[in-house]
Amino acid sequence: MLFRQIIGQDALKQKLIQSVTESRVSHAQMFLGPPGSGKLALALAYATYINCTARTADDSCGTCPSCIKMEKLIHPDLHAVFPTTTTKKIKSNPESVLFMEEWRQYVVREGAYTHLNDWYEFLGVENKQGTIFTRDANELIRKLGFKAYEAEYKIAIIWMAEKINIQAANKLLKLLEEPPAKTLFLLIAEEQEEILPTVRSRTYLVKVPRIADQDVLKALTERYQCREAEVREAAMLSEGNWLEALRLQENNEEEKYYFRTFQQWMRLCFKSAIPELTDFTANIATIGREKQKALLHYGLHVFRNGLLVNSRLHEMLRLTDEEKEFNLKFAPFVQAINIEPMIRLMEEGINHIERNAHAGILFTDISLKMVKLLRMKN
Ligand SMILES: [Zn+2]
Numbered sequence: 554m555l556f557r558q559i560i561g562q563d564a565l566k567q568k569l570i571q572s573v574t575e576s577r578v579s580h581a582q583m584f585l586g587p588p589g590s591g592k593l594a595l596a597l598a599y600a601t602y603i604n605c606t607a608r609t610a611d612d613s614c615g616t617c618p619s620c621i622k623m624e625k626l627i628h629p630d631l632h633a634v635f636p637t638t639t640t641k642k643i644k645s646n647p648e649s650v651l652f653m654e655e656w657r658q659y660v661v662r663e664g665a666y667t668h669l670n671d672w673y674e675f676l677g678v679e680n681k682q683g684t685i686f687t688r689d690a691n692e693l694i695r696k697l698g699f700k701a702y703e704a705e706y707k708i709a710i711i712w713m714a715e716k717i718n719i720q721a722a723n724k725l726l727k728l729l730e731e732p733p734a735k736t737l738f739l740l741i742a743e744e745q746e747e748i749l750p751t752v753r754s755r756t757y758l759v760k761v762p763r764i765a766d767q768d769v770l771k772a773l774t775e776r777y778q779c780r781e782a783e784v785r786e787a788a789m790l791s792e793g794n795w796l797e798a799l800r801l802q803e804n805n806e807e808e809k810y811y812f813r814t815f816q817q818w819m820r821l822c823f824k825s826a827i828p829e830l831t832d833f834t835a836n837i838a839t840i841g842r843e844k845q846k847a848l849l850h851y852g853l854h855v856f857r858n859g860l861l862v863n864s865r866l867h868e869m870l871r872l873t874d875e876e877k878e879f880n881l882k883f884a885p886f887v888q889a890i891n892i893e894p895m896i897r898l899m900e901e902g903i904n905h906i907e908r909n910a911h912a913g914i915l916f917t918d919i920s921l922k923m924v925k926l927l928r929m930k931n
Pocket of ligand 1: 605606
């Protein structure tokens with residue numbers, strides 16, 4: 554992780570960089586901040602910067618051997634402990650060292666914007682709570698007893714320090730208080746109240762604020778390669794939580810997909826364009842059952858909107874401009890004479906998909922019926 558990959562947090566980045574350039578690195582620091590603020594990302598960027606052999610005044614080089622190993626989280630002087638629990642693979646005595654490969658994969662995949670629930674989901678143990686155990690503390694103490702392999706600093710990441718159990722904390726206290734030379738503890742935590750006071754009092758607090766709206770907005774436009782207007786809502790609703798911003802925007806993207814696909818489908822039905830409809834249904838046959846069902850659900854939603862528009866209640870609709878335009882145009886084709894069969898068509902389609910109907914045949918059938926239904930006049 555490099556500082557330039559961090560979303561926003563410019564003031565804090567400056568402070569961290571300064572602590573290195575002025576040789577004021579505290580040996581045990583607690584990065585405390587709300588979900589999605591980038592605590593782990595910042596700690597990793599900081600660790601990378603400290604051990605980079607060609608750092609500049611504002612970032613790590615990103616290309617020296619140390620930076621490359623840090624990026625993959627495989628630096629021999631980087632150690633990490635984090636909450637684990639029993640899984641299908643590890644049926645007893647879980648500890649971080651047994652999950653190192655998974656944790657690396659997870660953190661790298663998420664660009665270090667992590668969350669405990671997502672981690673549990675990654676491990677396939679959504680309903681369990683993880684712990685940082687005495688075994689983890691012992692292993693960390695053992696590893697930190699060696700000299701650094703190749704870096705100036707040995708770095709111990711303790712991710713989600715509120716999950717350290719009391720026995721493990723007791724083991725770690727002495728180390729936090731008097732760490733071996735050139736050893737740096739970076740603790741990451743979300744809930745100050747849940748961290749054992751003995752641990753809290755031995756660390757220097759680095760408060761990570763929520764990300765500024767403007768920075769979330771900028772990062773989303775870069776990620777989705779789009780205009781600000783398309784991600785503004787997600788950015789504002791996320792309240793500075795990058796994970797939430799991504800989730801909201803993914804939902805928007807999904808909505809957009811169903812909107813576009815349904816719109817295209819209905820256009821082809823209007824035109825009764827049979828060859829294109831054949832291509833369309835062949836494509837829909839490949840998107841998978843869940844998406845097929847969601848597309849039909851989206852259809853139901855458009856039909857209901859049509860009714861609202863026809864009853865002059867469309868001011869109630871919360872739609873994007875594009876969707877509103879389509880719904881207004883579509884509404885005149887939703888009439889007393891065809892609304893029931895149209896709704897039934899979609900609902901039956903959903904049932905058929907659940908019962909493993911052949912999607913190609915099913916969607917061809919629905920298309921041909923829609924062609925007729927759309928031509929009905931009261
Ligand atoms: Zn470097």
